[in-house]
Structures are given as C-alpha cells and as structure tokens.
Amino acid sequence: MIADGKSRIKAVHPRARAVQSVHLVETLLKGVRVGAHQVECELGSTRTGVLYEVVHIVLPRRSVMKVAHSLPLGVQLLREACLVAAIQHPGMPIVFDSGVLPGGRPWFAIERIDGDSLAEQQQLDAVQVAAIVRDVADILAHAHRRGVFHLALRPYRILLTPNGRFPVSIPDWSMARTHDALSSMSPLPPSAYDAPEVVRGEPVDGRADVFALGVIAYAALSGVEPFADDTAYVPLRTRCPAAPPELTVLIDQMLAEDPSERPTAAEVHGDLVELVVDVVETPTAPVPMRMRKPRWTPPMTFAAVGPASDDEIEIDLDEAWVD
Secondary structure (H helix, E strand, O other), X not given: OEEEOOOOOOOOOOOOOOOOOOOOOEEEOOOOEEOOEEXXXXXXEOOOEEEEEEEEOOOOOEEEEEEEOOHXXXXXXXXXXXXXHHHOOOOOOOEEEEEEOOOOOEEEEEEOOOOEEHHHXXXXXXXXXXXXXXXXXXXXXXXXXXOEEOXXXXXXXXXXXXXOOOOEEOOOOOOOEEOOOHHHOOOOOOOOOOOXXXXXXXXXXXXXXXXXXXXXXXXXXXXXXXXXXXXXXXXXXXXXXXXXXXXXXXHHHHOOOOHHHOOOHHHHXXXXXXXXXXXXXXXXXXOOOXXXXXXXXXXXXXXXXXXXXOOEEEEOOOOOOOO
C-alpha cells in the first residue's frame, strides 16, 4: 500500500510547485484509505509535505490531502492547518479534516481549489493587475488582523479563481507564522521576493508580505523584476507611463526599503478598491431602466381606505401605462 520513497514525483499540478525533497521516505499509493478519505493520485510536493488528490468515502467530495515529509516537519504542517482553519477567508481553502498516519506523519485535508496560477499568466493589463493585487491584499489584510503573516508569497502560490468563492486564492500557507512565533522561523535561501528586513534577519511583520506583493505586482505590470540586477531601482511609473499613476505610485511605495514607509495590506486594498471602481466599474452614463408593457392587463378596482363609503376608485392599468 505504500511505495518506496524513490518513486518519481508526478508532473507539477497547478495547485502545487513540485520539488524533490530529501525528507520524502514513502509515498501513498492509489486506493489507500486515510481517515475517511481514499487516495486517488499524487499531485506534487511542497517544502513541508506531499499533496494527494483524495475522495471522501461517504460524501461526494474531492479534496487535497497534505502529508508531512517527515516527523520533524509534522509540527510545521499541523501549524499550517490550524492557521488556515482559523483565518477563515473565502480566498483560502477550507480545512476539512486532519490526523496522523500509522507511522506518525501528520496530514490534513483541505478544499480543492481549481484555478490557474498567476505565474502562468502571459500578459496582464493595468486593470487586471490592480484587481488581482486588490484581492490578494484583502486576503493578507484579513490574516494580518489575526496576527498571521504569510512570509512566502510567490506568483505560483496565487491562484486565479473566477468561478470560485473569491476571485483569487492563496492555498499554500506552509511558511506562515503568527506574530508571537516569528523567532522560530527556520532560515531559507534568499529570494527576490524577500523584504530587506527579512534578508537582514530583522524582526518582520505584515509589511514583509506587502513587499512581496509589490514585487509580484511590479513584475506582472512591467514584465521585469524590480531588483533583478544590481542597478538602481527604476520606479514603476517610469517603466509603465501608460498605467494609472495611482497604481504605479502605490506599487513603488509597497517596495520601499524602510518598512515604515510601506502601506499596510489593508491600505493597499482600500486604495485599489477605489481605483478599480473609478477606472472600470463606474459607468460613464446611467442606463435608464425600461419595463416592458404587458399585452393586456385587466382593469382593477380598489376600495378607498377609511370609513365606510360608497366611493370607489377604478384604475385601468392598460390605459394608465407610462413608458
């Protein structure tokens, strides 16, 4: 029922960035039952665990099960499950169940999110970028208010879900931390999405997520990463002069080296809500509402309200119709 850990990892699934892990020691085969779930196939792997598509043995529901690579990573995996379950935002998956395999490795089952990752998008205009950043900032602000920071936001971790419960989704929170557990973070290789304070090993908060989102937005709008070379930073308003200046200035602010000079995720969301409404969702002129006149409406008689009276009001709706 369990295959050798040397079995190859299957192709990358849109919901996971497949990576080879030295922690992987065994793989669940199709048909294996875990709790109330039956394994269908392997989807890929994240830093903390292997992802499987599973089906509930009673309910007509498919979900994604994440199984820890090893016992040491089990605590981190269960922390992720608890954080995702506690945040409760429509842009995050629902946690259905959790448990421990016979060998001791923890697992949890979450909602299956169907969508394409932001990394797969070839070209986006300014309005699309503004809407995506707005919605991602909404998720981050919701988490930040609860003291949870993502700390590993990447384009491939953002799914576009136009037919889902929310326009975007962030299903992977494997590196998330609460404000009182930031000291327990294990060091990771530096990334272009890391805020300067993260690289320097200084205390971090939600503004590190804002910086990462700024890098993503800058690259999505201009086609180049803001800090790809050692050259001086080029403001986005210089690279994309045709884009709305409110958007480019905001993204430049999100990439400020000093965290205190960056807006919060809630401020980013609020600014972009106004921008998208002004640019897209506000019609240029009100559209008059027209009601279709029925072909025939019988006359109706209404008795006057009040003391007993012989007076009655007769209204012919067909004659009184006004277009």
